[in-house]
Amino acid sequence: MDIWKLSAVELGKKIKEKEVTVSEALEAALLQIEEKEADYNCYITVDRAAARERAQKVQKRIDSGELTSALAGVPVAVKDNMCTQGLLTTCGSKMLENFVPTYSAEAVNRLEAAGAVIIGKTNMDEFAMGSTTETSAYGATKNPWKKEHVPGGSSGGSAAAVAAGECFFALGSDTGGSIRQPASFCGIVGMKPTYGTVSRYGLIAYGSSLDQIGPMSRDVTDCAVILETIAGCDKKDSTSIDRKALSMNDSGWTGMDFSAALREDVRGMRIGIPRDYFTDGLDDEVKASVLGAAKTFEECGARVEEFDLSFVDYAVPAYYTIAAAEASSNLERFDGVKYGYRTAGYEDLHSMYRKTRSEGFGTEVKRRIMLGSFVLSSGYYDAYYLKALRVKALIKKAFDRAFETYDLILAPTAPTAAPRLGSSLSDPIQMYLSDVYTISVNLAGLPGITVPCGMTQAGLPVGVQLIGNCFMEKKLIQAAYTYERAAGKFPVPSERRGAK
Amino acid sequence: MSRQYETVIGLEVHVELATKTKIFCGCSTSFGGAPNTHTCPVCTGMPGSLPVLNRQVVEYAMAVGIAANCEITRCLKFDRKNYFYPDNPQNYQISQLYLPICRNGYVEIETPEGIKQVRIHEIHMEEDAGKLVHDDWSDTSLVDYNRSGVPLIEIVSEPDMRSAQEVIAYLEKLRLLIQYLGASDCKLQEGSMRADVNLSVREAGAEAYGTRTEMKNLNSFRAITRAIEGESARQIELLESGRSVVQETRKWDDGKEMSYAMRSKEDAQDYRYFPDPDLVPVIISEAWIEKVRASQPEFRTEKMERYKKEYGIPDYDIGILTQSKHMADLFEETVAICPLPKKVSNWLMVETMRLLKEKNMDAQDIRYSAGNLAKLIQMVEDKEINGTIAKEVFEVMFEQDTDPEIYVEEHGLKTVTDENALNRAVEDVIAANPQTVEEYRNGKEKVLGFLVGQTMKVMKGQADPALVNRLLKEKLS
Structure with a gap:
């Protein structure tokens, strides 16, 4: 049995049935790391000793019957923008090259309470700003399907680690597509929950009103179980939503018993395809794969039709205005005073600030800080920031209208499959535009899931994105699960290569 | 001085609220802890930490607003004020710009000309900063974040005051209101009440306001009075000599009894205010306002x-x-x-x-x-x-x-009620002071006081002086 090829839920079951020990599971993942890290660079930090120690403890608590969760004993990788107590948390930046948090993010605490074993922290675009994981101060991550290609971003390390078998599942964060796009590029499942579903406490903020933590996994079943583990109202996050307090006449769709939605049934579901997403910018192969998925849904009994979403062209500028504005303020705390990098030589306070931030931040982060500071400055605030907020409200309205007719929206995740390393950074505008299908979901606060739906001729995966109305994760999971069963399980990279 | 001038003053008053915990975290607000002991990830600006509003702060701010006849904002938000300084751990202060909790109020003060209204422009909530401690010995600065996140309200008046006396009357009035509400102890010396003075002068009868300056670092009523008088005189002197007042922030030095320019309007920072996305809007219901109104003292x-x-x-x-x-x-x-x-x-x-x-x-x-x-x-x-x-x-x-x-x-301080002991003492005093007794008997009645005092001394103070008086009179008559 190749332990590393198991899904998280399969592994959890085998651990409970004493077929596999927690240590064996951990060593299986560590062996993959040993063999593949030099090629892929998925991790910034792997903490073998702490993981081994924790595996022992978790095993004891499973044996004593204290831990019964589906994820008990399963090794997990955490994106490096979530605080982990006592474990280096860099956010992919030189600025936090030495930052060891004194506390853990709520999502991390919930995973650990369920008995998951943290292996390490995954690579990411610096402060989650980027779509390729190439802006990381710790080197680019490579796509496990083709090393010359990017894994996507900003949760590229998490996506690649899941695809390569260097962990059994991972946490990512999604501000404008940072879970779904790398999931699509790496052939895995990734979900961005409704804003407010997973606590942001301990997630190092990029765009606070858009950031959400979510699962990145081998299949839809894992995705549902992981989300069930990390979701929940948290008093430490004012924007977290108490979904139990929502009284909606929704026949149970808004509940948080996500694994209950693992049912093969899309009969009668109305799925809308936004005509305005299938225009010139979309790669033909990607288009064919995504429309192929739509056909599968139809065959499974869903009613699929095209419609006009509108405001699509305004999403990218609105997103980059809002996200950059929030980021410019969120990143002010990195000043060399309290933690993280401080420049070696300085004359006074001002020069300490200037040199620390000039040396500590990379180009893309500086670009967004400047952009964000500009749109918030007096005289420009109304023209840019306020206008972007109005566009955000219009986009939300457009989705509200669509969900009056449709249960779900089916769309591409990205306009292309994974680009080659080094081909994106030279043209940031082009890189920003490639977020067009994912960012509206963040602007509207909606849940979205990406599921693998095909391969390009070049051997790169393509993911189809399903978008739901607020709190409709269960609908997404049920549809994605039905599709996954109908399409057959997606291969892992080495199998594919082996078959060649 | 050939012309008559009028001084126009508006105040920005910061008041530290008496909550047990900070505005956005559960840390204690109490004074006197060792540096950085009343802190947590939130009030030290650790990456990933998030603020959660202390509702008591809203309640205190509302109570002050109601007492000062303000309108209460029904849907309020917090905004970030962005500026870099080490006492400010996030390098932005969470404050209120766009939707402050209270607006358009007034308080009444007594002036020699009668009752006068000083209008309140707004009251908003915000967090306090930490404290910088400069170590001259090692030429380094250290930061103590114990005060970081202590709740403040800022009460902004309209430019309705015309003299230092009116300013003091206004501050006294605010202090009493707030102390009566139990919302703060309002101690100027300890900084739980701080006032910045915006002052301009204009020719008597003029409609338009003159160019104003803002005076900081005023920590007693005396300093405020002297700063107002000094600044008013300085501005008039500038105008009289044909120069103009520069809009700037000035720092009062109470020891030297003069102020220094800190920064001019041209150096004013752009704070890039925007609504804090980490906090949700607070909706204030009619019922909540009524509850606070009903509990006004x-x-x-x-x-x-x-x-x-x-x-x-x-x-x-x-x-x-x-x-x-x-x-x-x-x-x-x-x-x-x-x-x-x-x-x-x-x-x-x-x-x-x-x-x-x-x-x-x-x-x-x-x-x-x-x-x-x-x-x-x-x-x-x-x-x-x-x-x-x-x-x-x-x-x-x-x-x-x-x-x-x-x-x-x-301590055995009870009055001796034993008449024998008292009689003995009185007799002893009479025997020991024949000359005084003589004077008394000759009609110099006020010397009786001396004899009473002597008796009290013998009794070590533990006698009823009225009784001693009576006994002496009886025995000398």
Whole structure:
């Protein structure tokens, strides 16, 4: 049995049935790391000793019957923008090259309470700003399907680690597509929950009103179980939503018993395809794969039709205005005073600030800080920031209208499959535009899931994105699960290569 | 000076609220902890931490707003004010710009010309910063974040004041309102109340305001008065000599009795205010406002009227007693136990005020309890101790809230009621002072006081002076 090829839920079951020990599971993942890290660079930090120690403890608590969760004993990788107590948390930046948090993010605490074993922290675009994981101060991550290609971003390390078998599942964060796009590029499942579903406490903020933590996994079943583990109202996050307090006449769709939605049934579901997403910018192969998925849904009994979403062209500028504005303020705390990098030589306070931030931040982060500071400055605030907020409200309205007719929206995740390393950074505008299908979901606060739906001729995966109305994760999971069963399980990279 | 000038003053008053915990986290607001011990990831700006609003802050701000006749904003938000300084751990301060909690209020002050309204432009909530400690020895600065995140309200007045006297009257009024509400102790010296003075001058009768300056670092009423007088004179002098006032922020140096320019308008920072995405809007319901309104205490004016009716003490006494909520409470509690309002008032007005002044303390720092003051007064009434001894005991009680009965017992201070002992003492004094006795008998009656004093001395103060007086008179007649 190749332990590393198991899904998280399969592994959890085998651990409970004493077929596999927690240590064996951990060593299986560590062996993959040993063999593949030099090629892929998925991790910034792997903490073998702490993981081994924790595996022992978790095993004891499973044996004593204290831990019964589906994820008990399963090794997990955490994106490096979530605080982990006592474990280096860099956010992919030189600025936090030495930052060891004194506390853990709520999502991390919930995973650990369920008995998951943290292996390490995954690579990411610096402060989650980027779509390729190439802006990381710790080197680019490579796509496990083709090393010359990017894994996507900003949760590229998490996506690649899941695809390569260097962990059994991972946490990512999604501000404008940072879970779904790398999931699509790496052939895995990734979900961005409704804003407010997973606590942001301990997630190092990029765009606070858009950031959400979510699962990145081998299949839809894992995705549902992981989300069930990390979701929940948290008093430490004012924007977290108490979904139990929502009284909606929704026949149970808004509940948080996500694994209950693992049912093969899309009969009668109305799925809308936004005509305005299938225009010139979309790669033909990607288009064919995504429309192929739509056909599968139809065959499974869903009613699929095209419609006009509108405001699509305004999403990218609105997103980059809002996200950059929030980021410019969120990143002010990195000043060399309290933690993280401080420049070696300085004359006074001002020069300490200037040199620390000039040396500590990379180009893309500086670009967004400047952009964000500009749109918030007096005289420009109304023209840019306020206008972007109005566009955000219009986009939300457009989705509200669509969900009056449709249960779900089916769309591409990205306009292309994974680009080659080094081909994106030279043209940031082009890189920003490639977020067009994912960012509206963040602007509207909606849940979205990406599921693998095909391969390009070049051997790169393509993911189809399903978008739901607020709190409709269960609908997404049920549809994605039905599709996954109908399409057959997606291969892992080495199998594919082996078959060649 | 050839022309007549008018001084125009508006105030920005910061008040530290008396909540037990900070505005956005559960850390204690208490003073005196070792540096960085009342801190957590939130108030030290650790990456990933998030603010959660303390509802008591909203309630206190609302209470002050209601007391100052303000409109309460029904949907309020917090905004980030972005600026870099090490005492500000996030490099932005969470404050309110766009939707402050209170707007358009006023308070009434007494001026020589009569009652005057000072309008309140707005009251907003915000967080305090930490404290920088400069170590000259090693030429480094250290930061203590214990005060970081302590809740503040900023009360912004309209430019309605015309003299230092009016400013002090306005500040006194705010201080009383807020102290009566229990929302803050409002101590200028300790910084729980701070005032920045915006001041301009214009020719008497002019419509337009002159160019204003903002004065900071004013931590006593005296400093405020002197700063206003100094700044007003400085601006008039500039105008008189044909120069103009520069819009700038100035720092008052109370030791040197002068101010320095800190930064001009041109250097003013762009704070890039925007709504804090980490906090959700707060909706204030009619019911919540009513609840806060219903729990407003009896303020000074109403209290003064009631005292007059209920206790029948002089206006002068009432004025002093109600100057502080703590003193008024102490008065009422004591009278409830020992129903002698004038006696209680005397102890508060005379002895208490004297000791407060001597020890440079505020009325709210009074430590002794109503129960002990009541006991002391009762002991004097029952002639268990005389007035002089009572004052001695009171000084001890003032310091340590000592039980006067126990103290008098332990120190043997009770008035001697044994008539034989007293008679003996009186006889001894008469025998020892034949010359004085002679003078008295010759009609020089005021020397009796000396003999009373001598007798009290022999009795070590523990006698009833009235009784001594009577006995002496009897024996000398």
